[in-house]
Amino acid sequence: MHAEDILLVPARILNEYVYCPRLAYLEWVQGEFRENVDVVEGKLEHRRVDEERGELPTPEEADPERPVAARSVLLSSDRLGIIARIDLIEGEGNRVSPVDYKRGRAPDLPEGAWEADRVQVCAQALLLRENGYRCDEGVVYYCESRRRVAVPVTEELTTRCLAVAEEVRRMAREGTIPPPLVNSPKCIRCSLAPICLPDEVSLLRGAVGEEDVRRIFPARDDAAPLYLQTQGLSVGIRGERVEIREGGSLMRDARLLDISQVSLFGNIQITTQAVRAFLDRGIPVCYFSMGGWFQGWSQGLVHKNVELRRLQYARAADPEARLALARRFVAGKIRNSRTLLRRNHAGDPAAALAELARLAEAAEKAANLETLLGLEGAAARTYFAHFGELLQGGDPGCRTFDFNGRSRRPPTDPVNAVLSFLYSVLAKELTVTTMTVGFDPLMGFYHQPRYGRPALALDLMEEFRPLIAESTVLTLINRKEIGSSDFLRRGNAWALTENGRKAVLRAYERRMDDLVTHPRFGYQVSYRRVLEVQARLLGRVLTGEIPEYVAFETR
């Protein structure tokens, strides 16, 4: 954070700090923001007061007889080191009061207002005084109770307000995130709970037991990804709706609100207005080749959490620290491969299971990245040697889904074509997730940075390959959701047709929406949410809040 920015603490952040110091850190230092119902309702209630209306005369020009009512006024003071946008300033002449609008009900307290609200409105009153006005009290207006609560600017409240401002500046200067509240009911209403992960972090720090972990965010996302792959489609925007057209005719439309990300395959046109609308709302647009190769993405302004990216680069430059993370990614992948084989194999591949268990153990202790690569390769050979035995579907009498090991560029059979496509889609998913969390997706710990390769997304993807991609292949083939007509052959290379890709994406999205019991936290959550939780926990490892990365391993 820039020194000048640190000087001026927003009065809103003083409120957050009193509520929870970690919340103030996440919002002000790390630039985190997330909408929940409370935030959206708060914004709606604020719409009227957020418009700059009414005049605020200078203290010298103010007519003592004339009422003052000025909305959304920005004031600051270098001496106090505070800045605030005041919802309403009312009074007469130069004797005025700040009014702060709060959604929700007035508390049943002798003071009539929450301490956090009193501190915030006191800061606003002090700013008015600093700017030459006379101000003896502020007002907090609780919209739900429709109650005005007068807050006298006492010496005691002023001292508390200035002390909080100093604590906030110290917290930002030191750059250490405060620990989460433990078992606090405040977290349940906190919009940043899915980012903060208070109970999860407390568990991994050893501050609480497994029974104390609550899932205080929705198990699934309400918004869904939009995939478009019919060549020649165009994407435009009308108001708050996305319109998809073919040759000028409207094929489909959807509310922006219901879209979490957009994936475009091949030659799909998109208007500048649509790209801007997606960027404004933080909806990433991902671009794939016609064949499903993930080529890149558009995003809005880079996430404000510079601190996280600085720590990411430092960790990537430290060979020991990189290795510690890489071991976890690879061991997680091997264990999850083993679980998939154990659960789905009709026979008894005991030797392969024992070998995979041994390789996972060895990966946890690998002396360097080269050894780890060797162990990963050996595990993949063992696992894929048996993967074909898990496939029971296919067209009768047809050998479409015979599988003799992994082949990449190009895939030399239909199963490999589906695997490659799914890995590409999953890499896109984790690229978007790591960006959302504030990472640079191109800088990895296990995968080496290479031009355009989302190395960090590939790192985090390791433990999820069996759980999401390979598990989706089993569903598609064993439930006969895909057949030989869904593939094209060109020489030795196999690829999915457009219909084939549609079938794969449908099965993939179902898998991402599946609820799974988190092995460490015990709650049910969708795979898509699990990806974000893992990425956020990786971030907490980098900030030193939790000692080590714990891979997501199913039992």
Ligand code: SF4
């Ligand atoms: S979830 Fe709880 S600990 Fe985390 S920022 Fe919000 S109130 Fe603070």
